[in-house]
Structure formats: structure tokens, C-alpha cells
Amino acid sequence: MGLPKACACAVLWVLSALEACALGSYIAAVYEHSVVLSEDTEVPVSPEEALVLMDKNMAILEAAIKEAARQGAHIIVTPEDGIYGWVFTRETIYPYLEDIPDAEVNWIPCADPGRFAPSPVLERLSCLARNNSIYVVANMGDKKPCNSSDPRCASDGHYQYNTNVVFDSEGKLVARYHKYNLFVTEKQFNYPKDPEFVTFNTSFGYFGIFTCADILYHDPAVVLASRFQVDTILFPTAWVNTLPLLSAVQFHSAWAMGMGVNFLSANMCNSTLEMTGSGIYAPEGPRAYYYNREMENGHLLVTELSSHPRLSPDYPAAVNWKSYASRIEQLPSNNHYFSGVIYHDTFSFTELTEPEGYCSICQQDLCCHLSYKMEEKQKDDIYVLGAFDGLHVVEGEYYLQICTVLKCKSTDLDTCGQPVETAQTKFERFSLSGTFGTNYVFPEVLYSGVQLAPGEFEVLTDGRLISRTSTSKPVLSVTLFGRWYEKDPPHTQQVSP
Template sequence: MPRVKETGRKMLFIIAVVSVYLASVISTADSSYVAAVYEHKVILNPDPRTPMSRHEALQHMQKNLDIYEEQAARAAQQGAQILVFPEDGIHGFNFTRSSIAGYLETIPNPQEESWNPCTEPERHNNTEVLQRLSCMARRNNLYLVANMPDLQPCPLKTSPTSTCPPDGRWQFNTNVAFRSDGLLIARYHKQNLFFEQSFDTPPEVEVITFDTPFAGKFGLFICFDILFHDPAVVLVEMGVRQLIFPTAWMNTLPLLDSVQFHSAFSLGANVTLLAANLRNDRLIMKGSGIYTPFSATYHHAWKGDPEEGRLLVARVPVLEPLEVKQSAAKEVEAGGGESASSVATDSGRCHQDSCDDHSPHSVHPSHPTFISSMMYDTFTFVLLNVTQGDVKVCNGTFCCHLQYRWLLQDHKELYALGAFAGLHTVDGRYALQVCAIVRCGGLDQSSCGQEVEEAESKMDFLLEGNFDTKYVYPSILTSRMFLEQPESLEKAADMRVTMKHSNMKSGLVTACLYGRMYHLDNE
């Protein structure tokens, strides 16, 4: 079972279940490294739609860079070897295409040119931000990743036949990575923009990595990219197991809170994710973390907490690709004990071999279903209003199955199991298959799917979905935005995914299997 260590709002979960489904770890003498992410309370331009001179834009950006300097020094003092800052953390957001002009720097392509901005500042004009970031990495002897706006001439050398924007230049939302001596080693242009009128979508998807001596290869992507196949899943399927994720994430419950989904991606994709978010309470931006398939070190501010930055530092294992691809993932529980496929039932526990067939294809007692909107999608729900139960709900041909037993049931709280399969079309277009246990907003079934942040009720459960995709991201979010690591997970050869959990520490807000049908996004 997970053990919880809490210091303020910083949490570390250690999972006591080891599964072939999870990542393997390099078995060398030094198979870990120290990572840091900084959640930044960005100092914003109060009038981002009005153009600024380069001098004025630099004055603004230096205020955020001053904070970066302080945090880089703090991270280095704690032994960090790599430090990640958030998306938009230097310049802010809500610019127009013209008003961001003073903030732009032309970032050379490290694949074509070797340049250390700190030691060779005169090589490129108007690169003050690059120079300062480079010197920050060099001074603190750590790898550093930050996000900034990039200006590139058109046509691009990497895509000479692409159609130029009307104003004849490219403007990109960009990650830059620096080696510990200040050398610029990577540049990534964000592929999946989220209502960012100041930036262009790159004409070709960029799959960008860089190498380190302490953890091998890292991959880069940004914020909304995490919901799409390119480049995030491309990196994973290339075998990249350390991913860097600057973000300006606006939390959306019940399914897409920052720590909830970022940890789910880490677990579902079998990777380490270094996620650095902004802190802006007005826009519900909060929640950063260092996530591995085994643990999560994260910070998620709660109501009334000071609106301030937060540095997270953690030692994490170096992950390597699994060498053996098995047709079905089997689980091993640490310390032996009962089978990992055991579930809660009327008699308390049963083993798979001695239980009835509880697969999604078996016959279940009929339970009344109802329709309610969750995250702007039409879910089919069934209520979970008995002490223990075995229920199934389908949305079209996609079905979710739940065995559950309440450990603590607050009768002022209503819960439901929901299923959805279809194309999400609000604030983005992406195809989903989702199984979710949710606490409803009130005691009426029409409130199921509403945003909820707190809960008292706890259950043991086994949640299963018969997915048509191998890309499934599991999460358990409890009261006040605490994570719990699933007790066990299993992916079967037929793409059935099972998540089991028991002895919850806090009230359940959402337990979710979030499946992405990437191949249907454009249908």
C-alpha cells in the first residue's frame, strides 16, 4: 500500500506494488539523479495587448529572471542536476501577434550551430534572455530548461517549402535547454497551441531530445501537447523515458486537474515527467510535480495558501526502456501476499480463480443508468448508492465495470460510475474512452460530473474498462487534491485495463481510466 509523507503541501508517494507494467530501472551503481521543477508566480505585463519596446519588454522579463536566478541557486544547493521552469514564465501570456514583438528573440538551432550564449554573447544580437539563462545554468552547474518566445525568418531551413505566415515571419512558443556549462543544446517549438494568437504552429512536428551524463536522454514538449500523440507519444515510443514538461495548466475537474493528469500520464506512459506549472490563482493555474511510475513529489496549493512560487527537488530513478514486451502485463506484489488480481466482494476478498467472471463481457445485474454532462461530454452514469456492489455501465459499445465496497460512506455525498466514448470538441478536439468514479456535486444525479474538490467517503474498488486503445492513463484523486497511487494495475492483451485500490487515506474525488483514441482525433 502507498505510504504518505507530507511536508506542508509537498507530498511523496512510494508505491509498494511493483509491476511489469511499470518501468524498469537501470541497474548501475549510480542509477538515480536529482531533478527540480519550479512552480512560478509569474509577474505579468498588465497590458499585454499593447506593444512594448525591446527595452521595456526586457525590463519586464528581467523581473521574472531575477526570481529564476534565486531558484536556480536554491536548486543547486540541494544537489539538483536538472531544473525545469514553466511555460510562459519569463514573458507571460495573452499577447497579440504584434504586441509580443518586443519579447521575441531569434533562437539558433542547436542541431545546426554550437553556441554558448554565456561565453559568446556577441555572436547573436538581441539575445539577452538566452544569455542570462545560459549563464544561470553555467553558474549553478546544472542542466536548465526554460520556455520563451522565438522569432524565426521564413522560410525555415528545416521546412523550406512551407507556407509563410502573412507577415513573413514565424513566432513559436519554445522550450530551450542548456547544458551545465551554458551550451544551448535543444530547442523545441510547441506543436499543439491552446488559443495562443501570438504564436504559430510549426509547419512540421518537432521531436526534440537531448542527452545528459546522469540520466541519458530527455524529451521536450509543452502543456497542451500532453493530450495529443505528436510529439509526446512519439517520444515515448522512441524509448525516451525522461520527459520535460513546462506548462501553464488551467485546472479542470473532475478529470483534468494538473497533478491528476500529469501523474496519470507518467504512470500510463511508463515515464518520468518533470512538470513545472505557473501559479496564478485567478486562472486556476497551480500544481507541479516530479512524477515517476513509482512515486510522485508534487505541490498543489489549496484555498487560502499564499499565492507564491514553489521549488520541488527529488531524487528519482533513471528509467530505461523495457527490453521484453509481454502480451499481457502481470503483477507482483511486494512482500508476497495475496494475488494482485484479488478484489473486494461480499465476503471481503476473493481470488480471481475462485470468483465469477467479472470481465466487461460477462452478464451483470441491470442498474438504472442516466445521462449527465462531464467536461462538456455526455457520459452515461450509474449510481453507487449501496454498501457494496458490482456494476457495469456502457456508452455505446464501450463498457466500464466496477466492483466496490464502501469503507466510509458519507450519506451527504453521492457517487456515480461514468463511461464516455467519443470525440471531445470543447477547447480542443480529441477522441476519448473514459471510465470514471466521481463524487457528484450534490445529492441529485444531475450534479454528477460537476467540479468537486473535497470528499469524505472512501471505498475499496476494482475499476475495469474494455478499451479500444493501448493509451490509457490511470489516476486516483482524493480530497483537497491529494494523489494516491493505485494498489495495482493490469493491462491485458485485449487492451482491457484494470485498476485496483484499497485502504484509501482520504475521501475519493475521482478515480479514472482516461483512454486516448489518438487515431480518431481527425474524424
């Protein structure tokens, strides 16, 4: 006879409600990979030789993917350049590239390998996803023929792209993204004419994807989070740690918090190049992260995330980043002001000479204000408050407004701004704010040993970055890292983190 219509509707509603509850969270994985590198990227190799190298890396990634699936992960992200390495020429990268079709072609390479041009890497990734019932995110190279009538077409007759691919748990290609903001050394690749805003839907959330240096620019990163309102960003990267403000775990966790998204960041592990730092970040703070400069082993992170963080009662409220600071009158100060350099940018600094107090410093239109109390200031730990308001022009051009409290490398003030990884002084409290001209500000708190501070600080809606408790570890830096995208110069090929 069947159910009455009303009952049938009720049953369907209950089932859909149960499904929604079941998918309110998901298990995310990222893998930090110690890549097997080519002995010489200046010497061309055959496609067969290229595949031998890629298979070595694929075997390592396969073990990580299987382990993530065993732990119940719905999706795993692997690093940029994780299949073949880096610093190729246009000619020497070519044997590693495959012709990757648009995801709209509805293709499962594992089940239909002969449908397009030979694609052994795509096939293997597809089968790894399909055989382990997990979404797989990987970075590889794409090649596309172009016509000599196209003024952007290189003399070799094709475009070459740094490319992310995503396969669903059936092994179907569901996303392809061409990196838009290339690092200065990526001369082997082209960037697409226009930025690509690549998203895809799953039963456990709405995803967007971009790569490494893209995070420093408006397109496509900010557009995916703000206009497309994705739940989670997937982020393959090969990030060289640049302390004191641009360490991988430090900046990527801050971006997730500032943009209000989940963020899955998979970095390389290479101590020679100071590459390490992967994480699974929520808008409220890191859920799992890894930073280790001593080891050359890969490392798998697996943890649970909210599928739709914007629906969470803990979701951060909108912030007016200059509200508090703009109400503070600039107090006359006898403090000594001096200049120091952080990653090629000249900051204005003032020393925190007392164990507690208030100080401020301005540069251009940005005034930074700090109220603080140290638990017990160690005499060898010198801290400064710094401000920078200007265009960064080395290895990429982008406009910054930064307020930062940081530990100097030594008691010599000339070392303030240089990279440092250890400190001895804890803070009982701090409150940092600035008269920002941008709404895009990323809050960073970094402890000794390049460790994050989950749950120990918060951003108030008036723009103050404050401590919730005494710091559990000595402080390296407390920073409000602002990006004023409207003041950036036009996009060019050579950009960088």
C-alpha cells in the first residue's frame, strides 16, 4: 500500500535531517611531504625518466593517502610541487606535464584511462581516490597548446601551468585550478590570463582552492572566501618560512581566522630551504598543525572540522579594525624611535623599556597602540613595537599595514626585525590595535619555538587583538598583519611570498 503522503514526507524530512546532522562535520587530512628531487633540473629528461621520479613521490603520497583514509578522513591535501619538486626551466619541466582537461568533462581517469591523452599521474591519483574512498588534492603540471597568433603564447607553442587537481571519492576529477600568482623562481610556468575562481560542492561542505603565493593577493583568495563564501580553502604550498611575520603556520592560521574559513594547508618538508609548517585551521584557531625544522620525514595530520563554520555559534563576529585605535589620542612620548627592516620593509620601532605600560608608534597613516604587562622580563629579551605602512616591493608587490610586537634577535637594537625562533619572556596581558585603512587584517600570535597559541587570544569587534590569559609560553611576536589590496599595483607574472 505504501505510506500516506504526509508520513512519507515526514520520513524523508527525518532522513534528510539525519544526513545533515551526520555531515555537520568532517575529517580533514593534510600531508607534509619530503619530496624526492631530481638530481639536476637544468638537464632535460625523457617522459619515461620523468615518470620514474614522479612514481617515487607518488608511492610516498599513496601511503599517506591510505593512512588518512584508514583514519576516516574525507579529504586529504598534499603539497605544491609534491610530485616532482621545483626550480625547472620551461624545457626541463615539460616531460613532467600532462594535458589536464576541465573538470566539466565528467571524467574518472581510473575507470576510463584512454578517454584523453596519456595521463599516468592523473590515472594514479584517480585510482588512489577511488580505491580508498577519499577526496584527493594534489599539485602537478598542466600543458595546453596555444596559437602563435596569441601574443601571450610562448615560442614553444604551449602554455604550462602550476596546477591543482581534486578527485572525489569515486575518482572523478571535480576541480582543476591554474595558479595565478607565481613565485619569482617559477619561470617554467605561465599564469592564466584571468584569475580562476575554482569551487566544488560536497556532502560535507563547499570548497575553494588556490596555491602558495596566491594567499598574499586579492584574486583568487579573498574572492573565494568573501564573495563565494566557501566553507573550506584547500591550499597546496611550498612555503619557505620567513620569520618574524611570515612563518607558514603563523600566517596561514591568521589568514583562516581573518577570513573566517577552514583552511587546509599542506607544505613541503625541506630543512635546507627552511620549508615546514602544515596545518588544519578553523576560523577560531588551529585544530592541528606541524612545524619541525629538525626532521626530513613526511608528517600526516588528521582532525575534525565543522562542515559549515559560518553556521557555528563560535563563528567570529565582524571586526571594525580601526574602531578602538582611532579613538586614542596620540600621546606625547619620550620614547626612542628607530628604524629596522623586516623582510626588506623598513619599519618604525620603539622599544618596550618597562615590564608593563602603554606605547604607540606611527608610520604614514598607521598608528599602532599597545597596552601590555610582562610576567617577568628576562634581561636578554628585548621587545619592540613596530609599524609599517607601505608597498612591499621585493619578490612581489603588495601593500601592507602592519602593527607588531616582536622580540629582537639580540640586545642590539639593530637586530630588531631579524628572524628569531626562541624567547624567554611570557606576557601576563597584551592589547594591540591600529588605525587600519583596510578591513583585511590577519591576527598572529607566535610563541617561542614557532608555536601557535590556540585559545589564548581573541580579536574584539573594535579591532583589538587581546590576550585571554597569561601566555603559556614565551612570546616571539604579536601581530596585526593588514593587506590593503586596493593599493596593490596591477597583477604581473613575477610575484612571491
